[in-house]
Amino acid sequence: MAYEMILSERRGDVLVLTLNRPDRLNAAPPAMFDELRDAIGRLDGARAVLFTGAGRAFCSGADVAGGAFATDSDPAETTFQALTRHYNTTIAAIADLAVPVVSAVRGPAAGIGCSLALAADFCVASETAYFLQAFVNIGLVPDGGASWMLPRLIGKARATEMMMLGERVPAAKALDWGLIHKVVADDALDAEAFALAERLAAGPTVALGLMRRGLAHALEVDYATAMKHEAENQRAARGSADSLEGGIAFLQKRKPAFRGA
Template sequence: MTYQHILEEPVGDVLVLTLNRPDRLNAAPPALFDELRAALGDLNGARAVLIAGSGRAFCSGADVAGGALGSDNPGDTTYAALTEHYNPAMRAIAELDVPVVSAVRGPAAGIGCSLALAADFCVASDTAYFLQAFVNIGLVPDGGASWMLPRLIGRARAAEMMMLGERVAAARALDWGMIHKVVPDEALDGEALALAARLAAGPTMALGLMRRALGQALETDYATAMTAEAQAQRAARGSADSMEGGMAFLQKRKPNFTGR
């Protein structure tokens, strides 16, 4: 399918989705997130997703300067944009049954920060920074940031990001435990794709069940989490990949997972 604001490219078993508005630092109108949701709704057999940005930015936030959110009744317009466009795409990422990697260079700001951190693994260039700038314009974080940040970096650091509105450089984000890895800018694309390909070659059902368990982990008590693990283990144990993994272990060889 051809999109206006994103590029979609299968690379082996990885679906690469690239925000493609480099002239605007990939500032995202609601339609861009609609396209992301549509692409995520039909993976065409992909076993991992990589989300990246064209040019020198990942995503500089919602395209407010471009008039994407309108000017009449701005509160209602923004609410509608979030609930009807941005949030459904973020939920689509959370509900995927395959792993997600984000590749971040330059700014990941506002909704772009939320998008980058929604991935299971965020790989950042040494040029990258993460920014919750809403306080600087009298607004509040969105895209799930107020849920996500305290869970990633703790309440105090989340408050620092949200209430002070200062850039968090890639190295600091790594030190905080907010992202997976920092690499030289020229190595970013290759490193992120290699990680996504590694995940795509893994036991897809088990990885999807892990995503679900991690998403639920901080919302349930210990006993409920163990029950959910047992249920997930039952489902995974019946997969072809589980059988292959067991045979490979006994035969002392590398498993060949097929995603089934």
């Protein structure tokens, strides 16, 4: 698939995916999310994924002006189809990835862009970044999984504040709330986020993939079921080559050389 709205670059073991519509603050038509979904389906051995945006924004939301939710004979149905067939399926594919995911946010991460940024395991933001659920300002409701993500990340009260007041949450406040992982200087963002992705890519990929899926699973089940699922994941991790290498390295008092298998 030839990409027109994103850039896909393999840097070592990290797949870097850049939203590439800087003239539109990376506003996302449905086709952009289709391209992202295609790209993460072609990891080809990459052991971590990094999402970022070209220019001064991560993503200003769905491209309403550019036709993401075109006004036609049934705009409500058009919106529903755009979400269920394009945006939501991509967010779900990210959640199902077997490798760690990092997002690097500068400028706005609004609407579906906010959902994309927070779908990562680690969200690194620059001092210029802000997170916004602006739907209330145009008579809509949060989407892209925001109503699931936000209360789990920051609690019901703060999630309600973001959704019902529709105000910007600057990077510093987002960090204080526990919404994101780290805030760095704007000119340090790219290097810091890539270094984190590279660190994760050098880790035990099987175990990390089980961790990210296990965390999501544990949010939805009772204590006993979560522990049973942990035991199953531990069995899978224990059978990996990286687990064997980790044990040998521990006994030999050296740093393990994980290979992602």
